[in-house]
Amino acid sequence: MRLRRYFAKYRSSKLVIGFIIFVLFSSCNKPEEQIQNETILARIGDRTISVNEFIRRAEYTPRPVYCRGEDYVQRKIVLNSLIAEKLLALEAGADNELTRTPEYQLYVQGRKEQAMRQWQYHQEAYQRVQLDTSEIKAVYNLAGRTYKIAYYALKDSNIARLASQELQRGGKSFEQLHNETGTLEGIPQREVTWDSPEEEAIHQALFSSELQKGQILGPLSVRENSYVMMKILGWTDKVAVSDMQMRTRWNDVKENLTHKKAGKLYEQYAAGVMRGKTLEFSPATFRKMVEIVAPYYLKSSEEKQAALQQQFWGNENEENVLSQMGTGVDAILEEPLFRIDGQVWTVRDLEREIKVHPLVFRKKNLQQGEFAEQFKLAIVDMVRDRYLTQEAYKKGYDQAEAVQRNVSMWRDNLLFLYQQTQYLKSLGKQHNFSKDYLQIIETDLNPYLDSLQAKYHDVIEINTDVFEKIKLTAIDMLVLRRNDPFPVVVPSFPVITTDNRLDYGRKMN
Incomplete structure (x- = not known):
């Protein structure tokens, strides 16, 4: 039985039609997701659903059409669906x-250890940041600005260096340098706001100090061997007038600056953990690995789009890569791949670790000639995270409430999908569900859930007072944390019931 069967259960376009993809550029959790002593919304036996989890499960992934709205009736369907997920997991x-x-065991382990590193970031970096009021004020004055810029990319460091020299000498204009890039297209333009999801270098260049119209910024290094040139065409300022607007902007700026400083602190922390450790690759084995894995990472744009679609649904394709490599990897499983800290890692060790920590490439659009180096860096980052995880275990971060809640959320979702599949299989309807899910919910799953609500009636509690105060939006979003091994933030929404009645269990005191 393959685990991806349960990851990819609901890909039908009937369930989700159009949504916003929201990418968290930081590789670590936002602090509001790292909450200890959360308010409990529902208790189902030894499982609980917190208010924070309810909101994230409802808003960080697309909901089916029958509960996509904001009204009270549809909020009750959302709650019933999340409680149903726990009941089927039981x-x-x-x-x-x-x-x-x-596969299941390693996946859950990987999810847990990723959550541990996020809690580690929170404890070792985010909570230790101290900001000066003057720092916040300096950025606050620019946070309402929308820049109109012209921009273009420079493909490598040599071109960027030559462009920088020309600008310093005043020999060529922004437009002339663009002409020398060889592109026949015009210079693109766009608007950038303070809260746009830009690369850090771009955000820093635009919103750290006052700029002048016509000013040229760059070349800016936005990622490895990739640069951008920008020219300020103008801007508009949106002034925060009301007390609420001013407080919101101030808090947003404070959080943004805190994350920037926390990111640097965490880099220093990681450097300390890795101090004195050197990773040495075995050239012969590494070359063999590159030859085997490169075809599966260097895909056509159409294949990459399909892989991205899989990734959105939580189906990280590392298992596909490993299985498709087949006998090529099997022949070298026991060969040494690299050595670090006195330990030799074989290809088999790497294969197992990838299931716990899928590789994250620093550069997203890989070319044939650069794959070997980027593959090496992805392995280095994976090994670094292994040492960070060991430190997290030493400090007991696996016992943190935020970590345990994250693990329970993913574990119960997989158990739910498994149990739902088993039940539909017993009816001979598992293959029809994606085609006619609403009919099967009405005729089969709603009655099944009614029976489970009756069975577990005595161990279900709902905090109706808190529930009445929760508000949801009707905007479909899919939230990704792009630099994490497992980028999808929450599991897919449980498609199980259209029931909007809370006529079971008891009120939580």
């Missing part, structure tokens, strides 16, 4: 065909 139990698979 039915599945801790020991079943799914939980006995190594």
